[in-house]
Amino acid sequence: MIELRGVSKTVLSGGQPLTILHPLDLDVPDGQCLAIIGPSGSGKSTLLGLVAGLDSPSTGRITIAGHDITSLNEDALARLRGEKIGFVFQFFHLVPSLTAIENIQVPMEIAGRRDAAARAQALLDEVGLHDRGHHYPAQLSGGEQQRIAIARALANDPPLILADEPTGNLDSSNGRHILDLLLRVRRSRGVTLVVVTHDPSVAAVADARLVLRDGRPVAEETTAHGGLT
Amino acid sequence: MKLADGVRYEHALLRGFGILVRPELLAQLGVAVGDGLTIGSQRFTIRGVIDSEPGRRLGAFSIGPRVFVDLADLQKTGLMSFGSRAMTQMLVRVPEPQLDALVAGLRKDFANAFARVRSYKATEDDIGEDFARAEDYLSLVGLVIVILGGIGVSSVTRVFVQQKMKSIAVLKCVGARSMQLLSVYVAQVAMLGLAGSLLGVGLAALAMRAIPSLLSGTTPGVDITYALTLPAVAQGLGIGLLVSLLFSLVPLLEVRHVKPSLLLRDEVRPHRTDVTQVLVTLFVVAGLVALTVWQAGSWRVGLIVAAGFAGTAVVLHVAGSLLIRAIAPLARSKSFALRHAVLQLSRPGSQMRIVLLAVGLGSFFIIGVRSLQHNLVAEFQVNVTPESPDMFLLDVQSDQVGAVRSVLARYQPSGSAPARLLPVLRARVVGVEGRELRLEDYEDVRGRGSLAREYTITYRQTLEPNERIVAGALWDATPSAAGEVSVEQSISERFRIGLGDTIRFDVFGRIVSAKVTSIRYVEWSDSRAGGFMFVFRPGLLEKAPHGFIGFLRGPDEAAARARMQADLVGVAPNVSVIDGREILSAIQSVVDNVTLAVTVVGTLVLFSGLLILVGAVAMTKFRRVYEGAIFKTLGATRQLIAAVLLLEYGLLGVLAGGIGAGGAMALTWGISRYALDMPFHPLVGLSAAGVAVTTVLVAAIGVISSWEVLQHKPLATLRAE
Numbered sequence: 022m023i024e025l026r027g028v029s030k031t032v033l034s035g036g037q038p039l040t041i042l043h044p045l046d047l048d049v050p051d052g053q054c055l056a057i058i059g060p061s062g063s064g065k066s067t068l069l070g071l072v073a074g075l076d077s078p079s080t081g082r083i084t085i086a087g088h089d090i091t092s093l094n095e096d097a098l099a100r101l102r103g104e105k106i107g108f109v110f111q112f113f114h115l116v117p118s119l120t121a122i123e124n125i126q127v128p129m130e131i132a133g134r135r136d137a138a139a140r141a142q143a144l145l146d147e148v149g150l151h152d153r154g155h156h157y158p159a160q161l162s163g164g165e166q167q168r169i170a171i172a173r174a175l176a177n178d179p180p181l182i183l184a185d186e187p188t189g190n191l192d193s194s195n196g197r198h199i200l201d202l203l204l205r206v207r208r209s210r211g212v213t214l215v216v217v218t219h220d221p222s223v224a225a226v227a228d229a230r231l232v233l234r235d236g237r238p239v240a241e242e243t244t245a246h247g248g249l250t
Numbered sequence: 251m252k253l254a255d256g257v258r259y260e261h262a263l264l265r266g267f268g269i270l271v272r273p274e275l276l277a278q279l280g281v282a283v284g285d286g287l288t289i290g291s292q293r294f295t296i297r298g299v300i301d302s303e304p305g306r307r308l309g310a311f312s313i314g315p316r317v318f319v320d321l322a323d324l325q326k327t328g329l330m331s332f333g334s335r336a337m338t339q340m341l342v343r344v345p346e347p348q349l350d351a352l353v354a355g356l357r358k359d360f361a362n363a364f365a366r367v368r369s370y371k372a373t374e375d376d377i378g379e380d381f382a383r384a385e386d387y388l389s390l391v392g393l394v395i396v397i398l399g400g401i402g403v404s405s406v407t408r409v410f411v412q413q414k415m416k417s418i419a420v421l422k423c424v425g426a427r428s429m430q431l432l433s434v435y436v437a438q439v440a441m442l443g444l445a446g447s448l449l450g451v452g453l454a455a456l457a458m459r460a461i462p463s464l465l466s467g468t469t470p471g472v473d474i475t476y477a478l479t480l481p482a483v484a485q486g487l488g489i490g491l492l493v494s495l496l497f498s499l500v501p502l503l504e505v506r507h508v509k510p511s512l513l514l515r516d517e518v519r520p521h522r523t524d525v526t527q528v529l530v531t532l533f534v535v536a537g538l539v540a541l542t543v544w545q546a547g548s549w550r551v552g553l554i555v556a557a558g559f560a561g562t563a564v565v566l567h568v569a570g571s572l573l574i575r576a577i578a579p580l581a582r583s584k585s586f587a588l589r590h591a592v593l594q595l596s597r598p599g600s601q602m603r604i605v606l607l608a609v610g611l612g613s614f615f616i617i618g619v620r621s622l623q624h625n626l627v628a629e630f631q632v633n634v635t636p637e638s639p640d641m642f643l644l645d646v647q648s649d650q651v652g653a654v655r656s657v658l659a660r661y662q663p664s665g666s667a668p669a670r671l672l673p674v675l676r677a678r679v680v681g682v683e684g685r686e687l688r689l690e691d692y693e694d695v696r697g698r699g700s701l702a703r704e705y706t707i708t709y710r711q712t713l714e715p716n717e718r719i720v721a722g723a724l725w726d727a728t729p730s731a732a733g734e735v736s737v738e739q740s741i742s743e744r745f746r747i748g749l750g751d752t753i754r755f756d757v758f759g760r761i762v763s764a765k766v767t768s769i770r771y772v773e774w775s776d777s778r779a780g781g782f783m784f785v786f787r788p789g790l791l792e793k794a795p796h797g798f799i800g801f802l803r804g805p806d807e808a809a810a811r812a813r814m815q816a817d818l819v820g821v822a823p824n825v826s827v828i829d830g831r832e833i834l835s836a837i838q839s840v841v842d843n844v845t846l847a848v849t850v851v852g853t854l855v856l857f858s859g860l861l862i863l864v865g866a867v868a869m870t871k872f873r874r875v876y877e878g879a880i881f882k883t884l885g886a887t888r889q890l891i892a893a894v895l896l897l898e899y900g901l902l903g904v905l906a907g908g909i910g911a912g913g914a915m916a917l918t919w920g921i922s923r924y925a926l927d928m929p930f931h932p933l934v935g936l937s938a939a940g941v942a943v944t945t946v947l948v949a950a951i952g953v954i955s956s957w958e959v960l961q962h963k964p965l966a967t968l969r970a971e
Contacts, residue, residue: 066969075883075965096887103885114880114968118597118873128884130586173884 022181022213023049023072028081030067030236042067042236044081049229051180054207054214056227064236065217069185072215073108074098086180103132107174107212109203111186113166115158121145121169122154128176137176144172148202164195171202175210182207184216188223196220254299264320268297275315290327294319344369361699393545394615396489397559398858400497400538401608405865407439407498411505412872418505419512428506435505439498440491447490451483489541496537503527535560562913563607566614569909570606577901586890591897595905602898605866606906609948612859613910617940618917619855621933625922639670640830641811643800646671646822651798653821661805661814669802675794677707677755677762677784684751684766692756701745707755709786713770716781722749722768729789735764738783739771755784757794764790804829860947867899867951878959879967888960892953899952900945907944911937 030042042064049055057065070076071083074090083090086105090098102108115124122141129137145154148168158166167187174182184203188196200223207214216223224230232240251259253270263270269287276282276299287294300318319327330336344352349369356367411418418431455478503526542559543552574596581592595602646654651671658669679701682689689695696702711727713719721742725734737747747753751766764786772781804811815827878891915937922930 070965073883075968076963095882096889099882099885099887101885102883108883110968112968114883116877116880118594118877123593127881130589131881131885131890133586177885 022051022053022086023047023215024084025072026082028068028071028078028083030064030071030076031079040236042071042078045238047231049213049215051213052211054204054216054226054228055231056224056229057215057217057231057233058219058224059233059239062235063233065233066185067236068233069183069215069217073106073183074102075108103128103177105179105181107176107179107182109167109170109174109182109184109187111189113158113163113170113190115166115169115173117158120155120157121150121161121165124158124169125172125176128173132177134177140176141172144175145169147175147206148172162195163191164198167191167195167199168202171199171206175206178210179212181213182215184214186217186219188218188220197222200226251303252301254301257298259298261320263297264318264323267292267294267323268320269294270298270300270318271296272315272317273299275317289317289319290329292323292327294323393542393555394619395854395858396493396541396545397538398612398615398855398862400493401611402858402861402865403439403443403494403497404501405604405608405862405869407501408504409865409868409871411435411501412869414505415508415512418508419510422508423510423513431505432502435502436495436499439494439502443491443494444487446494447487450490451478451486454478454482454486489545492537492541496534496541499534500527500531503530562614562917563611566610566909566913567603567607569912570603570610570905573905573909574603574606577905586886587893587897590894591901594894594898595901602870602902605870606902606909608862608866609902609906609944610909610913612862613907613940613944614913614917615910616855616859616914617910617937618914620940621914621918621936622921624933624936625918625928625931639801639803641800641802641804642828642830643669643671643798643802643818644826644828646798646800646825648796648798650822650825654800654818654825657814657817657821658800658802660817661810663803663805666803669800671798671800672708672710673791673796674799675707675757675791675796676704677757678702678704679753680756680761681754682745682747682751683754684747686746686748687751698745701741705783707757707784707786707791708782709788709791711788716773717770719768720771722766724768725787729792730787731789732787733762733764733790734767734787736768736770736785737766738781739769741783742766742769753784757791760794762790762794804831863947863951864955867948867955871955874956875959875962875967878956879962879964882964883968892960895953895956895959896949900949902952903945903948904941906948907941910944911940914940 025045025047027044027046028042029040029044031038031040033039041062045068057068059065067076071078072085074083074085074093078091081091085101088101088105090101093101115121116127119127122138122145125141125144126137129140134140142151142154145151148171150165150168150172153161153165153169158169161169167190171187174184182203187203188199191199200220203214203216204226206212216227218224230240231238251270253259254273257263259270269289271287276296279287281287281296283296283299285296287296300316303316324330353367353369356365360367414435421431422428458478503524506526507524538559539553539556542556543549545552577592578596581589581596583589583592595606643654655669655671662668678692679689679695680692681695689698692702711725713724719736720739722736724736735753737753741747747766749766749769752763753766755762755764767787770785774781805814811829815829818825818827874895881891881894882888915932919930919932922928
């Protein structure tokens with residue numbers, strides 16, 4: 022599903038080049054759950070952003086579901102994301118002026134799906150918020166907002182879900198629920214899931230772990246659930 | 251009084267039958283300074299040429315060139331004998347504070363006499379009235395610009411505080427108190443306001459320098475010095491500073507609500523009534539009202555204008571909310587761009603409402619000012635068609651008609667209508683026997699005010715092109731000695747003189763009775779063929795001693811016009827020839843200058859409106875950048891985001907323009923009708939253009955200022971949030 026070859030990211034910081042991600046190779050097979058762990062500033066979120074095409078790498082090549090995304094322009098990347106990738110952020114990033122159900126509808130409307138409203142309601146039920154659809158994000162708790170964000174990520178049935186510290190902004194009980202939800206979704210739909218996390222319990226349930234420190238992989242582990250190639 | 255060739259005016263010049271003359275007289279009669287001139291039966295010597303006279307209006311003209319003689323010598327000309335028609339003017343210098351009271355008192359004392367009292371501030375004549383209108387208009391517009399600028403300041407301050415949120419939180423983390431931060435930002439605003447006002451004063455100084463060269467030669471006989479006065483500079487700086495502070499205070503109060511915890515997590519501030527904010531808002535409102543009162547120079551006008559502004563804002567806001575509600579169903583559209591554009595506008599608490607109000611107010615004032623300007627300029631407009639008469643003859647005697655006609659025929663340009671000579675008589679109303687009005691004698695008539703004035707009357711068989719009958723019927727072509735008169739509509743309405751009533755006139759001492767057989771509407775703005783309050787049926791007045799006035803199209807060539815005038819003097823020396831072209835060009839130059847001033851002011855309003863627009867659009871920028879990033883993450887292409895932005899701002903523009911144009915129409919109507927006292931012309935084209943321009947500008951500025959939404963990679967934006 023995901024193939025990275027020599028992918029690095031260098032930015033200018035105070036006029037000086039700063040490499041936040043050193044050249045990295047990575048393969049994530051279809052259906053795997055990969056946890057990316059490491060301390061703050063280790064390049065985890067940068068890596069996830071590159072995989073989602075939200076940012077472009079300084080070197081290397083990224084292939085998602087057989088598409089080399091490094092050669093795609095902004096718009097083609099956006100289309101690919103709409104079709105293949107669901108993204109869950111630490112800070113939810115729901116559109117504040119849209120209600121919960123409208124937020125879930127957005128990716129489907131962008132893709133031009135006619136059943137957006139009905140499907141959004143089904144997704145709302147799936148994440149257990151069937152009666153909160155007409156609330157605005159500001160009227161929802163953090164855990165509820167994140168559930169809406171997950172429902173939104175599932176809207177177009179993407180084969181790949183990327184989650185950037187999805188429990189990082191939640192208390193442990195809410196975090197647990199979100200994690201359960203993500204894992205359940207992954208199992209029921211057979212999607213590939215990449216989770217950036219600090220949380221050891223998240224890492225524990227993943228098929229594979231990638232540990233980053235200062236922008237370099239320090240360990241790649243495969244657990245009993247699956248395998249890293 | 252200024253004399254030509256640097257000669258100083260002194261009364262001695264007039265002693266011993268000296269006269270001072272206008273330069274036109276020298277040209278007309280072919281004489282020079284030092285030559286003799288006989289006036290009446292007295293021989294005078296030309297001692298000087300008048301360059302300019304104090305108190306003469308811009309564009310003023312008189313019948314024939316003016317000549318100054320000693321008042322004592324006037325008696326010796328023999329012109330001032332029994333039966334002469336003369337007018338005496340007394341010029342009095344009065345201490346300024348007593349002026350208005352004196353004018354009012356004299357007017358009351360002479361209410362029933364034929365004396366007119368006017369001060370230099372008089373607005374009785376049309377041009378004076380036009381200037382007074384222009385002045386009212388300019389001070390109104392000045393206020394509008396100040397308020398528009400204030401709205402811009404307010405929006406920009408809002409954005410400024412939003413941008414500074416993180417810095418404020420950091421400063422609070424390290425111990426800064428709200429009041430300290432507030433004073434820092436207030437001081438910043440004050441400095442910016444002062445700097446902006448200084449820039450304004452600098453621009454004004456440059457403009458003042460440019461004005462004389464732009465207007466040189468357009469104000470003959472009037473010396474105007476253009477200079478920045480110290481009070482004006484102080485006032486400009488004061489207003490600039492005051493407006494910046496007043497309008498930025500409320501948005502700056504937001505500083506107090508920034509919590510250091512913002513650095514740790516996003517928190518939505520619970521909506522609570524903020525007593526301080528309410529108090530400060532009240533203080534700001536009071537300050538603005540005081541400013542308006544100061545600028546208007548009167549409590550009454552100031553309060554009315556301030557209430558007008560507030561009312562306008564409320565009305566525009568309500569109109570905006572209604573319009574937004576009206577377009578809300580469009581959110582069900584299948585088009586993503588249209589649906590989300592409408593959702594953005596119609597959401598409760600949307601910042602777009604404030605933008606709508608600000609831009610709506612801006613377009614309201616701009617369209618309002620422009621349509622007022624059109625109405626004002628239209629009032630000034632002098633329509634000259636190639637066929638319309640441009641020369642006028644006064645005082646042609648009955649026995650001179652033939653000779654005058656033959657001279658005129660020789661000079662008549664081919665294709666133009668022959669000269670028309672209209673009989674004119676002077677008459678007073680000395681009695682009315684009507685159903686509603688009964689006036690026994692002249693004393694009764696005098697009790698009716700202006701009905702007692704002397705009227706110029708005529709007789710003819712037909713209507714002029716600028717007349718139509720509104721009641722009764724005009725007589726047929728046959729003359730009748732029975733006495734019939736057609737009365738102008740406003741006279742008939744004001745004095746309730748109706749069909750069938752009989753009016754008695756005193757025509758040169760003879761009493762003539764005439765029955766009202768028709769009421770006429772006269773289009774006075776097109777009265778160059780003569781406008782008469784009373785027109786008689788031919789057959790009654792022909793025998794009375796009377797003269798004629800002539801309307802004709804003169805030759806185009808200046809030399810031919812001069813030859814024709816000379817020939818006319820040859821056959822009828824008493825006839826005065828008025829060259830309409832000179833009058834028209836004098837009026838035209840005044841009109842041009844007023845139009846220039848109005849246009850300059852209108853352009854200034856337009857610029858301040860643009861500033862509001864930029865400030866208002868900037869207010870929504872953070873939200874747009876953020877949402878753009880989210881939409882991109884969810885698969886939206888730049889094209890799609892651009893389409894949402896274009897539709898969102900386009901819709902906003904249409905709504906704001908529509909509100910503005912509607913309000914402007916109402917404003918222009920109200921001001922034309924009640925404040926400036928002139929007819930209202932609805933300017934549909936201008937309003938439509940206003941809506942279109944607002945839409946295009948708002949859409950363009952919205953999309954251009956959102957360019958980085960389209961260009962930026964989404965990750966950086968989302969991480970910064």
